[in-house]
Amino acid sequence: DGGITQSPKYLFRKEGQNVTLSCEQNLNHDAMYWYRQDPGQGLRLIYYSQIVNDFQKGDIAEGYSVSREKKESFPLTVTSAQKNPTAFYLCASSIRVYQETQYFGPGTRLLVL
Amino acid sequence: SQKIEQNSEALNIQEGKTATLTCNYTNYSPAYLQWYRQDPGRGPVFLLLIRENEKEKRKERLKVTFDTTLKQSLFHITASQPADSATYLCALRNAGNNRKLIWGLGTSLAVNP
Numbered sequence: 001d002g003g004i005t006q007s008p009k010y011l012f013r014k015e016g017q018n019v020t021l022s023c024e025q026n027l028n029h030d031a032m033y034w035y036r037q038d039p040g041q042g043l044r045l046i047y048y049s050q051i052v053n054d055f056q057k058g059d060i061a062e063g064y065s066v067s068r069e070k071k072e073s074f075p076l077t078v079t080s081a082q083k084n085p086t087a088f089y090l091c092a093s094s095i096r097v098y099q100e101t102q103y104f105g106p107g108t109r110l111l112v113l
Numbered sequence: 114s115q116k117i118e119q120n121s122e123a124l125n126i127q128e129g130k131t132a133t134l135t136c137n138y139t140n141y142s143p144a145y146l147q148w149y150r151q152d153p154g155r156g157p158v159f160l161l162l163i164r165e166n167e168k169e170k171r172k173e174r175l176k177v178t179f180d181t182t183l184k185q186s187l188f189h190i191t192a193s194q195p196a197d198s199a200t201y202l203c204a205l206r207n208a209g210n211n212r213k214l215i216w217g218l219g220t221s222l223a224v225n226p
Contacts, residue, residue: 040218042117042218045213107154107155
């Protein structure tokens, strides 16, 4: 059953902590993306990766970091430098970086305690 | 400035009627426009794509139109059902060098039985 998985579904972070959100896909897609979704705002691109060992900053990369060591995996770390991390985080993939359809995971909701 | 706008108010319609959602854009030259469905707490799911040189696209009960003169796309759901209740997002891919997806805020649709 192909698709994108994200874990955990809910994540709690204490102030000052780094947390890592997992994203795995078995669609054999080259491109992967991280978005943040907040009430009253559209999806905002954090980082994207065109291919293994490559990634580019999106519109709101400050306070976040990513890695792409395997084609299937694109984890996102929310660092303590991100001042307003509470949000719904969505991972997506597409066949290539400018290929039309993006396939989304179920999302991770991050809450700061 | 560049903007993509969808109806901010929720749309409530009676089962069996046609739902029409609007996506307007300003100062973009879209290569194409997409529509996604998002259920609460879930990731968006791709529905339809329409290119700049296409006027209309259909898929089962769904129809999308694209008017580049009016800078508007309309998304129609005919014979609507309560299961169609969700938030519908439009996203456009700008032509040219900056080809990231630009997302609207979405319109919430409620279909009443």
